[in-house]
Amino acid sequence: MLRKGFAFAALGLALLAGPALSATTEKEPADVHWSFEGPFGKFDQQQVQRGYKVYREVCSACHSMNLLYFRNLGQKGGPFYDPKYPNPNTNPYVKSLAHDITVKDIDTETGDVISRPATPADKFPAPFANEYAAAASNGGKAPPDLSVMAKAREGGPRYIYSLLTGFRDPPPGLTPMAGKYYDPWFAGDVSGNWTGHKDKVPEGGFIGMPPPLTPNKVTFDDGTPSTVQQEAKDVAAFLAWAAEPKAEERKAFGLGAMIYLLIFSGLLYASYKKIWKNVGH
């Protein structure tokens, strides 16, 4: 929404420095960078693998990713893509990653609900049976699905990184509600819990998620030291990939398209000039 306002301003106005959000505040996401940014950006496969591990071992306990299938991990551009297995359903590493996870299914002979190891064709299983169970187990608010989270917040992966590394003790005068934690990068209005000066209300809000990451919580197979910052950066990269697995394909196609269109415009311009050469206009 803010970007739309700026798009308009860029068309000729220099009026605005920046809008202030009236009801909620949050800190601007940190200036962090990833390999996939920009028109030529590509996902760092190792990083997205580490990010998947963080999701699987930490986040998936509470957060679903209902739009992801195990086979997505092995498709082109994905963290476990292997050129020897263009069909991700046959990729043995993907099959073993899926096999580690159990999913619910219906036994076609008895009609009962059973658990079985997942196959690449299965979706990532949700940690709770439904929205209500998720909310009930988490203080009344269901942990949001993470499939497109990197696109659902201003700043995308930068927001995710800032939020995860941003948990801190509330400043004196600020008392979070029971079961909530203070994070300056989480959009919220803490003025109701602030006893200090009314013009100095701290930025940020109270989030129902306790700080999920600690140093060495996840052991990375490639030996990368797993600091909180590294874990946050990697899981943000994984979520960025998960939000749009076709990003690399899009940019590659785009390069071809732009070059073609530039040449095409040149040809048409020359043709146009030639046709109009003798006409006074």
Added chain:
Amino acid sequence: MSGHSTYEPKTGIERWLDTRLPIIRFANDTILTFPTPKNLNYWWTFGGVLSLMLGMQIVTGVILAMHYVPHVDYAFNSIQRIMRDVNYGWLIRNLHANGASMFFLAVYIHIFRNLYYGSYKAPREVLWLLGCIIYFLMIMTAFFGYVLPWGQMSFHGAVVITNLIGALPIVGPSITTWLWGGFAVDDPTLNRFFSLHYLLPFVIAGVVALHIWALHVPGNNNPTGVNVKSKADTVPFHPYYTVKDGFAISVFLIIYAAFVFYMPDALGDVANYVPANPLQTPQHIVPEWYLLPFYAILRAVPNKLMGVLAMGADIATLFVLPWLDTSKVRSMRYRPTIRLYYFIFILDCLVLGVCGAHAPDDLVIPGVSGPQFLDADLNSYVWLSRISALYYFAYFWVITPLMGLTETPLPVPESISAPVLSHPASAPTGAVASPEKRG
């Protein structure tokens, strides 16, 4: 202007078809040999761009409809399925979503061009009216279309706009319930919006056909605003303007491609990546950028019904423009005084757009708390919207009629081919002659 056809069927098949359904003759007369003023500048290429974009939206839309599921439980996920699993689905979706923005960008340039060169003036009033109808249909289509992804902004935007109808006295609430198909925006609403979104573009296509027909009766306007006097003033549409339009289209495609491939979500709202939740309203509900000026005017008026009427009035004003403009001179090239007001008008529309993007009580100059005037801070976007909305209406209802009567236009050339008379003193000033001769 429509002259007599110069088409001569060459082969036997052509002659056979020509006596039964003269479609090749029609195509020849409309697109190939149609005499077009030879001085059209690049602002005239946007009609062609618009035709391309309508075609693009229809083709990509029909394809998306093969995969999209118009049900509240499946809509959001079906679009993600298009982005992830359907072959080139990401491309088709990006083309369609950004295509809507590019369509509106082109239509705004097209409309502003018409305002500047007086293309709405006699004898092109019906052409202009058809254009206004197309614009209105585009707004409806875009509104229905934006609801379909069923994100937070889709849903709550639908809630806000359908609730506006409820402001109409007596009949309002029943019309709203009728529109919803229930007690709130829900599955019946989504399904019917999908049906209407699929239908309206074909209605637009029909009106576009009438629009082009209405254009071909008097022929194109041109930057001088002077009528075509002879064949010497024109060139055949092909190849002069087919290729020029082609070039303009290819440049337009570069901008379009930049969005589709490198910034596909830049013109959208992040909140629409959160599935619709009727129990939770997003921080700021805003429409897509091309509807922001109307949104600003709606919110500028403190009364709900008056706000709706104001928003309706600003579109309705366009329809009566040909009768508000009293000038005998068509093109603002020769109307230096109103030209200034016109450029301020463009700025005004941009300001209205920015206002629409902000919360009403956000401060324009941040940090500076101005004096309270009536119901809001003077430094707030509410007051900026009000001033801008006032100028919008004043430009059409006050400035345009007045300027036509009071300003002194520059001398208008005799014809398109003739040079502009270099001695203004030797040419009769003021507008006395009829538009046919001088305009």
Added chain:
Amino acid sequence: MADTVAGANPDPHVSGPSLVGGDPNRRDFIHIAAGVAAAGLAGGLAWPFIDQMNPAGDTLAMASIEFDLSKVVEGQQVVVKWRGKPLFVRYRTPKEIEEAIKDDHADLRDPQTDESRHKPGKAQYLILIGVCTHLGCVPNFGGGDYGGWLCPCHGSVYDTSGRIRKGPAPLNLAVPDYAFLSDSKIKVG
């Protein structure tokens, strides 16, 4: 009129180049190149628009299944859904196998040996697509003179190898692409 302006008007009698014949200058390379580029653009855009109707990622993922043969009892068949169609997994008795081999060189409408319709050393397992090759109905297990299958729609009779023996169907029941992952597990597709 003022025709003395530099950059003369085009000859009003030339109504522009016609598409057939006309001014040879119009055949200039640049115009042909621009035209070809335009066609290329249209074609390049057409391919994604056509390919999107091909099976999508999730459809392709369901394209192959694994099946546990220990579920099938000797002399019976299990029917599972594969690629939207019924798949017959039949555990044949030795008598059924013998009868199938006996008719290998009989007067068959679609001649095939029984051996070519199962995996080597696994004659007891017959994996067939359960769609009648006539007009697509699902044949019933065990019916008809040969103890194979009988299609209820128009009376096609298949033998214990799934070959068409009587009735209007032109071809034998199709054998899908499958492989044994182990003695008791197959992967179809």
